[in-house]
Amino acid sequence: MAAQIFEDGETYNQVEFVKRVNKSKSWAERSRWNGTGPRYLKVGRSVLYLGKDLNNWLESQARSNTGQGA
Numbered sequence: 706m707a708a709q710i711f712e713d714g715e716t717y718n719q720v721e722f723v724k725r726v727n728k729s730k731s732w733a734e735r736s737r738w739n740g741t742g743p744r745y746l747k748v749g750r751s752v753l754y755l756g757k758d759l760n761n762w763l764e765s766q767a768r769s770n771t772g773q774g775a
Contacts (some may be wrong), residue, residue, distance in 0.1 A: 711756035719752050
């Protein structure tokens with residue numbers, strides 16, 4: 706398993722998540738909408754991510770060559 710960049714027992718908001726993975730807010734919103742992003746929690750109007758879900762999602766994005774599909 707790759708190094709974890711998120712603490713498993715912590716929660717992260719959208720801003721914290723996208724900052725650590727060097728993506729935009731709109732990317733996170735689009736990935737939630739089309740189902741390609743990490744699992745998330747919806748608490749009222751807030752979106753939260755569990756650290757363990759973010760680490761699992763990042764691990765699932767690992768590829769060993771360019772021929773591997775997403």
